Amino acid sequence: xxxxxxxxxxxxxxxxxxxxxxxHAIMDLNFSVRRGGTLGIVGESGSGxxxxxxxxxxxxxxxxSVTGSVRLQGREILGLPNAELARLRGKSMAMIxxxxxxxxxxxxxxxxxxxxSLRLHDRSLSRRAAMDRAAELLETVSIPDPRRRLGxxxxxxxxxxxxxxxxxxxxxxxxxxxxxxEPTTALDVTVQAQILDVLQRMRERLGLxxxxxxxxxxxxxxxxxxxxxxxxxxxxxxxxxxxxxxxPAHPYTVxxxxxxxxxxxxxxxxxxxNGSPPPLSNRPKGCAFHPRCSVAQxxxxxxxxxxxxxxxxxxxxxxxxxxxEASRP
Amino acid sequence: xxxxxxxRKRFVRPAWLATPVIIGMVLVVxxxxxxxxxxxxxxxxxxxxxxxxxxxxxxxHWFGTDALGRDVLTRTLWxxxxxxxxxxxxxxxxxxxxxxxxxVAGYAGGIVDSIVMRLADITLSFPPILLAMxxxxxxxxxxxxxxxxxxxxxxxxxxxxxxxxxxxxxGKEHVEAAVAAGAPPLRVLTHHILPLSWSPILVNATMDxxxxxxxxxSLSFIGLGASPPTPEWGQMISEGANRFYNWWIAMGPGLAIxxxxxxxxxxxxxxxxxxxxxRA
Numbered sequence: 001x002x003x004x005x006x007x008x009x010x011x012x013x014x015x016x017x018x019x020x021x022x023x024h025a026i027m028d029l030n031f032s033v034r035r036g037g038t039l040g041i042v043g044e045s046g047s048g049x050x051x052x053x054x055x056x057x058x059x060x061x062x063x064x065s066v067t068g069s070v071r072l073q074g075r076e077i078l079g080l081p082n083a084e085l086a087r088l089r090g091k092s093m094a095m096i097x098x099x100x101x102x103x104x105x106x107x108x109x110x111x112x113x114x115x116x117s118l119r120l121h122d123r124s125l126s127r128r129a130a131m132d133r134a135a136e137l138l139e140t141v142s143i144p145d146p147r148r149r150l151g152x153x154x155x156x157x158x159x160x161x162x163x164x165x166x167x168x169x170x171x172x173x174x175x176x177x178x179x180x181x182e183p184t185t186a187l188d189v190t191v192q193a194q195i196l197d198v199l200q201r202m203r204e205r206l207g208l209x210x211x212x213x214x215x216x217x218x219x220x221x222x223x224x225x226x227x228x229x230x231x232x233x234x235x236x237x238x239x240x241x242x243x244x245x246x247x248p249a250h251p252y253t254v255x256x257x258x259x260x261x262x263x264x265x266x267x268x269x270x271x272x273x274n275g276s277p278p279p280l281s282n283r284p285k286g287c288a289f290h291p292r293c294s295v296a297q298x299x300x301x302x303x304x305x306x307x308x309x310x311x312x313x314x315x316x317x318x319x320x321x322x323x324x325e326a327s328r329p
Numbered sequence: 330x331x332x333x334x335x336x337r338k339r340f341v342r343p344a345w346l347a348t349p350v351i352i353g354m355v356l357v358v359x360x361x362x363x364x365x366x367x368x369x370x371x372x373x374x375x376x377x378x379x380x381x382x383x384x385x386x387x388x389x390h391w392f393g394t395d396a397l398g399r400d401v402l403t404r405t406l407w408x409x410x411x412x413x414x415x416x417x418x419x420x421x422x423x424x425x426x427x428x429x430x431x432x433v434a435g436y437a438g439g440i441v442d443s444i445v446m447r448l449a450d451i452t453l454s455f456p457p458i459l460l461a462m463x464x465x466x467x468x469x470x471x472x473x474x475x476x477x478x479x480x481x482x483x484x485x486x487x488x489x490x491x492x493x494x495x496x497x498x499x500g501k502e503h504v505e506a507a508v509a510a511g512a513p514p515l516r517v518l519t520h521h522i523l524p525l526s527w528s529p530i531l532v533n534a535t536m537d538x539x540x541x542x543x544x545x546x547s548l549s550f551i552g553l554g555a556s557p558p559t560p561e562w563g564q565m566i567s568e569g570a571n572r573f574y575n576w577w578i579a580m581g582p583g584l585a586i587x588x589x590x591x592x593x594x595x596x597x598x599x600x601x602x603x604x605x606x607x608r609a
Contacts, residue, residue, distance in 0.1 A: 057509055083513070090511030097509075102502040107524045116520070117510040169510060 004074050005032035006209045007056070007177055012068035012078075014048070014055050014233075016280075022065075023280040025051045027233045029068070030307070033177070033226075038203060038210040040224030040241065042217060042256070044277050048233040049213045053179045057095055058085040073176060091121045093177040094170035099186045100162035104154040110165050111150030114138070117172040137168040140205070141198050160191035164198060171202050178202070179211045184219060196223050217260050221245055229253050232277055232288035239313025249310045249320035251293045287318065295319050345602035353595025356588050364409040373400040375407040375560045383575050393577035395568060404560035405581035411561045412589065415476050416541040420534050422480045427487025428530060434488065435495030436518050446492065449485035457482045458547055465553040472545075472561070475554040479544055483537070490533060494526035501525075528604040536597030539590035546586055562586055 014026035026048045033039045041049045055066050058080065070078040072092060077085070089095075097103040105113060114137060115130035125133070131150065138146035141164040154162055163183060170178055180199060184192035200223060203210045212223060220227050220241060227244050229237040229252065237250040248254045255273040275292040278284055284291055290300040299318050307314040373379040378398035386393045392401035434445035452460065464478035465471075498504065499522060507521045542562075548554040549563030550570075557564065562582035569579030 059505060059509060086508075086511050086513050088511070089509055095506070095509040097502055097506055099502060103506040105503045105507070105521050105524075108520070116507075116512070120511050120516075166506075169506075 004071075006035045006037075006073060007033040007211075008069070008071040009052075009056065010069045010071075012052065012055065012066070012070065014051055014060065015065045015067075017063045018281060020281055024283070025064075025233055025280060026055070029233075029235055031228050031235060031238055033209045033211060035176070035209055036203065036207050037226060038200075038212065038224045040220035040227045041211065041213045041230060042215060042220055042227060043230035044215060046232075046277055046280070047230040049215075049230055050181055052230070053095070053181060053211060053213055057089060057093060057179065058082075059095075087121075090117050090170075090175070091173050092175055093179065094173070094175040096163070096166050096170050096178070096180040096183050098182040100159060100166050101154075101186065103166055104162060106154055109151055109153055110138075110157065113154075114150070114165065114169050114172060117169045121173050133172075134168070137172055138165065141165070141168045141171075141202070142194075143168070159187050160194060163187060163191075163195050167195075167198055167202065171206060171208070174206050174208070176208055177211065178208050179213070181213045182215070183212065184216070185214070192219075193222075199223065217245070217256060229256070232283055233280070234288065234316060235307060235314075236289065236316045237313060238307070239311075239315075243312050247311070247321070249313055249315040250317045251295055251319075251321070252289050254321060255292075287316075343603075345599050345605075347599065347602075349595040350599030350602075353592040353599065356592030357596060360409050360413065360585075360589050360592065363406050364413045367406050367410065371403055371407070373403040375399065375404045376558045379403075383572070383578075385575075386577050392581040393575070395565075395578045396572065396575075401565075401578060401581040404565060405562070405585050407560040408562045408565065408582060408585060409589070411472065411555060411559065412542045412545060412585075415472065415479075415545045416538045419476050419479045419483065419541050419545070420538050423483035423537075424487050424530060424534050426480065427484035427489075428491040430484070431488035431491030432495050432518060432523060432526070435492035436499060436514070436522065442492070445488065449488045452482065452485045453489075455482075458544065461544060461548060462551070462553060465548055470553045470556065472549075472555045472559070475545055475548045478548070479541055482544075483541070486533065486537070487530060490529055491526060494529060495522055498522045498525045532597055532601040532604060535600050536594055539593035539597075542586060542589055542593075546582075 009032065010030050012026055012029040013024070016023045016025050029052060031039070041052065043049050051060065054060050056070050058077070060066060066078060068078065069076060072088070077088060104110070111131060111134055114134035115127070118130045118133055119125050134150055135146040138149055143149055143161055143164050157165060183199065184195050187195060196219060199210060202208065212219060214220060224241045227239065227241045228235055229244070229250065231252050237244060237248065237253045244253060245257065248257055252273070258271045259273060261270055273292055278288060278291070286302045287293070287296070287300045287305050290296040293300065297319065303318070305316045305318050307316045310320045376399065379400050380390055380394045380398050382394060382396055382398045384390055384394040390400050390402065392405065395401055395404070430445050434442040461475070461478040461482045464481050465475050468474035468477060504517060504521050507517050512521070545554060546563030546566070549561045550567045552567070555561030555564045562585055565582040566579045569575065572578055
């Protein structure tokens with residue numbers, strides 16, 4: 001019998017109020033994350049990556065309507081009252097934000113912010129014990145001289161150090177699920193690798209499941225074991241990271257991979273996918289990707305493809321690469 | 330032999346500490362000292378007749394005497410106690426009430442926000458002096474009631490300011506991060522929003538102290554604040570107003586109001602520059 005995944009998202013649909021009518025930001029999304037696994041969610045800006053994870057955390061504005069099901073450790077958390085959610089946030093699931101510069105409170109010391117997350121979920125913890133624990137946490141995310149650092153303000157930290165501190169805050173209560181929303185986008189390339197390394201170490205040490213939201217396929221290749229590709233609010237391809245990156249089945253994934261600059265391929269022109277993602281208010285009929293797709297047929301313009309198993313992955317495409325190559329005209 | 334390198338620190342005057350700011354500080358500190366210590370060195374009794382009526386300023390009575398033979402300078406100095414006390418009490422109350430309501434309105438949003446802010450709009454739609462007059466008149470004349478009336482007039486200013494601050498800070502990422510860490514709403518408001526919201530309140534409050542001195546004096550001037558024997562500035566000016574040729578009666582309290590309002594305004598300018606994030 002298969003054990004239940006840590007996070008199970010089923011038919012998640014998010015609708016945001018818009019000036020010209022409701023905008024469907026996420027449509028019928030299904031995915032799961034297993035205990036100790038790492039899922040990379042990739043897609044262009046506006047594809048709904050962040051909204052998906054914000055709705056898991058219950059952090060979307062009240063105006064957004066969220067339907068479907070989000071089960072964390074077997075428990076339905078969608079639609080929980082806010083007080084219940086607050087108890088889960090930081091304790092069972094935590095989140096790291098894109099820009100560590102703005103994600104920390106500028107007027108509180110780092111120590112106060114790390115201990116806050118500890119003491120929010122353990123009222124019996126004394127201030128002193130929390131400080132000791134905070135110092136340990138900074139140590140585990142490789143911040144040198146943690147005692148002194150705890151007394152400093154965020155502006156005294158470099159970008160990389162700040163993101164480490166954010167990770168320390170997020171893992172303070174050993175959450176089962178850690179969501180990292182573009183954790184390295186705002187950082188120098190050299191620092192990126194270190195941060196990803198810290199995230200991996202945390203995953204191994206605490207046995208937490210990691211969800212990394214990114215538009216950088218390199219990050220996915222280096223850290224994730226599963227990858228989910230999103231386009232215009234839908235999952236278009238989901239599968240084992242080596243399979244998807246080595247033999248992508250959806251034309252969009254193929255395009256994304258072709259657009260990655262390669263240092264080993266000589267001086268060729270950088271490829272890109274023609275056009276830009278459709279606005280939420282004016283999504284094309286059928287497959288949302290068809291106006292930009294090189295293999296689109298009539299059926300793509302009228303019927304929205306559903307996820308189907310292709311090899312070991314799931315793909316939402318009428319004409320996936322790798323499946324029955326012969327049927328492709 | 331090596332000498333320890335000592336760098337003598339010379340005081341470099343920061344840019345926000347401009348000359349008017351220093352003048353303002355001197356004026357305000359002087360008035361505060363006067364208000365606190367006047368019982369110890371008062372030249373004359375402020376409410377007793379100490380000389381001939383309506384004497385022009387001379388060596389014994391620097392600001393002359395009023396229609397009842399009381400020393401104008403003494404009464405002016407004593408008047409600072411009323412003006413400073415009323416303006417500080419009024420501003421502190423207005424800030425506390427206004428900021429609490431504004432913060433709650435901005436953070437909660439929705440119907441709470443609408444109710445509080447419409448109430449503030451209604452209050453602000455009246456000319457301040459007119460509304461203060463109406464409230465004092467309905468409560469009955471007196472310094473305390475005048476103070477209550479000014480608070481009623483003044484809180485919406487702070488409610489609006491605070492609400493705007495909370496709205497802008499609320500959208501910042503560290504607030505979302507705090508929510509994501511499991512902080513309950515009240516804690517988010519008190520620890521992650523309010524500490525970033527107080528600076529314009531402080532600037533406004535400093536400047537407003539002077540305005541409250543003026544408004545309190547105005548209410549007394551028209552007979553709704555302090556009652557006659559009290560050496561209150563507005564009250565004193567109204568006594569001098571119908572004795573135009575005895576100009577010194579109104580001059581003392583007039584100068585007092587001028588200097589104290591000017592002082593607080595200058596300090597307010599300094600505080601604003603000091604808190605300016607673009608300050609070098």
